[in-house]
Amino acid sequence: MVVVPEGDNRERLLCPDCGFIQYQNPLIVVGAVCHWQQRILLCRRAIEPRRGYWTMPAGYLELHESTEQGAMREAWEEARAQIEIEALLAVYSVLTISQVQLVYRARLLSGDVSPGPESLEVHLFEWNALPWEQLAFPSVRWALQHYAQSRALQQFAPFVKPTGESEELE
């Protein structure tokens, strides 16, 4: 049943028999904008949602994994890419889906990339050839734009979600 437990101030799902409270919490997504000789790595999704559309390597953080380790793992799983983390590019709170996305800027250790099981293909795009109309999620667009703004910077405060931008697909 849904109640506000004693000492709490929000409704939670509580089992009236055993007292177990099923907390629901936001999920952490980790990913990276990865570059190699002025080109950007994107993956074309082999899975829903947004199968066939392009994204940076990203996915849910696992237990007992640092956010940097998670971003490196996703780059490997989705694009067989080995990366070196350079900076925390952005922290996006995506409220409609209760995700906190931590996106790193990373350097590919080689241009040797290939699709993992969740990607149809992977590609190193020249900046002027990025598939802006075929991006999987708004946060991919934000991350690419923020990458461009931070490219010359070594130390910077992470970007946040652009104000007024829709979190939904348009």
Place this chain on the structure above:
Amino acid sequence: MVVVPEGDNRERLLCPDCGFIQYQNPLIVVGAVCHWQQRILLCRRAIEPRRGYWTMPAGYLELHESTEQGAMREAWEEARAQIEIEALLAVYSVLTISQVQLVYRARLLSGDVSPGPESLEVHLFEWNALPWEQLAFPSVRWALQHYAQSRALQQFAPFVKPTGESEELE
């Protein structure tokens, strides 16, 4: 039962009757080192774990809440403090307990603070009077040290967990 679902590469808790997979994911903690006229706000915990020890305001991020909103809510709930976020001070991946802690640096809008229901007392400490031996968690110490290192900076990359430091209480 515990199995590696099709298309996955990790063990998950799966219901053999209905196919429901119970994913377990890291939790997000948000908090803030809050300052007022060179003094730092700390709260003495009224709840376990670490009842009676001092911490900055911090707690679990709720659904449909940005990380900044969560840090502001926790400052209000634990210390009746109104704050203005200045910077993302640190992102700590605490692996043993699978938490990602996002700690902001914030300015108190007034020195008028008082204990919320989860605090025994709250206090604005002079830097030289901070209760280093009575801190609730290692990440409170890290955050205070990182606050000191960033105090003069307006724009900076968030700190991460100090290498080699124990995540456990000593």
